Amino acid sequence: MKVRELVEKANLKVFSGEKGLDNEISGxxxxxxxSDVMGHAEAGSIWITLxxxxxxxxxxSLKELAAIVLVKGYKPDDDTFLQSNKENIPILGTDAExxxxxxxxxxxxxx
Amino acid sequence: xxxxxxxxxxxxxxxxxxxSSVKKTLKQLNVDPVIIKRTVVALYEAEVNIVAHAYxxxxxxxxxxxxxxxxxxDEGPGIPDIDKAMEIGxxxxxxxxxxxxxxxxxxxxxxxxxxxxxxxxxEVGKGTIIExxxxxxx
Numbered sequence: 001m002k003v004r005e006l007v008e009k010a011n012l013k014v015f016s017g018e019k020g021l022d023n024e025i026s027g028x029x030x031x032x033x034x035s036d037v038m039g040h041a042e043a044g045s046i047w048i049t050l051x052x053x054x055x056x057x058x059x060x061s062l063k064e065l066a067a068i069v070l071v072k073g074y075k076p077d078d079d080t081f082l083q084s085n086k087e088n089i090p091i092l093g094t095d096a097e098x099x100x101x102x103x104x105x106x107x108x109x110x111x
Numbered sequence: 112x113x114x115x116x117x118x119x120x121x122x123x124x125x126x127x128x129x130x131s132s133v134k135k136t137l138k139q140l141n142v143d144p145v146i147i148k149r150t151v152v153a154l155y156e157a158e159v160n161i162v163a164h165a166y167x168x169x170x171x172x173x174x175x176x177x178x179x180x181x182x183x184x185d186e187g188p189g190i191p192d193i194d195k196a197m198e199i200g201x202x203x204x205x206x207x208x209x210x211x212x213x214x215x216x217x218x219x220x221x222x223x224x225x226x227x228x229x230x231x232x233x234e235v236g237k238g239t240i241i242e243x244x245x246x247x248x249x
Contacts, residue, residue: 034159035217038152039224051212055159058127062134062151079124 001025001109003067003090006046009108010094010101012069016081017090023066025109030102034059041065046109048102052076057083065089069105071098112136112174118158120166120187123211129170130155133181136174142247150245153225154181156218157241161185163208165238174247181243189235196231197223 004021007014014021026044031037032051041047043064049056052074060068061083067090070076076084076091084091094101114136116129130151137147154170161168165187173180190196197219204214223229228244 032212033215033217034212035156035215035221038155039217039221043148049212053211054124055126055211055213058131058155062127062130062155063148 003046003092006067006105006108007090007092010104013093015070015076015084015091015093017067017084017088019085020067020088020090023088023090025066028102028105028109029065030098038063046105048098048105050074050098052080054079054083056080057087057089060089061087067092069094069101071096071101112172114172114174116170116172118161118165118168118170118183118185120162120164120168120185123162126159126162127155129158129172133172133179137179137247140174140247143249146245146247146249149225150179150181150243153222153229153243153245156221157181157183157243159213160218160239160241161187163204163213164188168238177246177248179243179245179247181241183241183243184238185240186238189237190231190233190239191235193231193233 003023025046029041029045030048048069070093073095134151165185168185171182199220200216202214202216208214226243230242233239
């Protein structure tokens, strides 16, 4: 599934990185510990987190993740936003809690 | 090929910039993506450790035809007990660093899992040297 399609189906906001909306999603990873994501997330995953600082972009870029979803209405920091546009890795958002959005996205991408 | 980079303690904004630049270089050299990933994970963790724990540091990268050697030398507090630091979950990171999602005690284990050879030497009150060696061909 493309990021664009997930945005529509899961009713996500698109904050930045619009050029990456055609990135293909091959899986998902839910975690707020950056080293865990660094160590274990697979390339092409959509990453669900509450971390909003610029280092999430460093991780997303190094791990070649498809997109990031910020939970509970969190917004990316300004430099995170800019980096997302530079890397073409979208930052998406939802008001839902982590558990809830993880479940929704899990069902959508594994169907 | 030989490169040198400087890292400033506490500068989280630029954490990962060396890893990102090394990744680009290895891609240009057509290194196996699995090996690039391993190298970049190990380097990123080591780079972030300088930012999170040390005052400043230098990263020396030497890329040969069949291997990459990375040496990270920092001026910082040093590690009193390296075996303890290698344990998953052990961390001395500050509260603010932990709030960012770092400091979960996974950095050194990640480095070990993603390098063919990892050498950690440290002197308390002076600094730490991390050496990462990976073969570039399987």
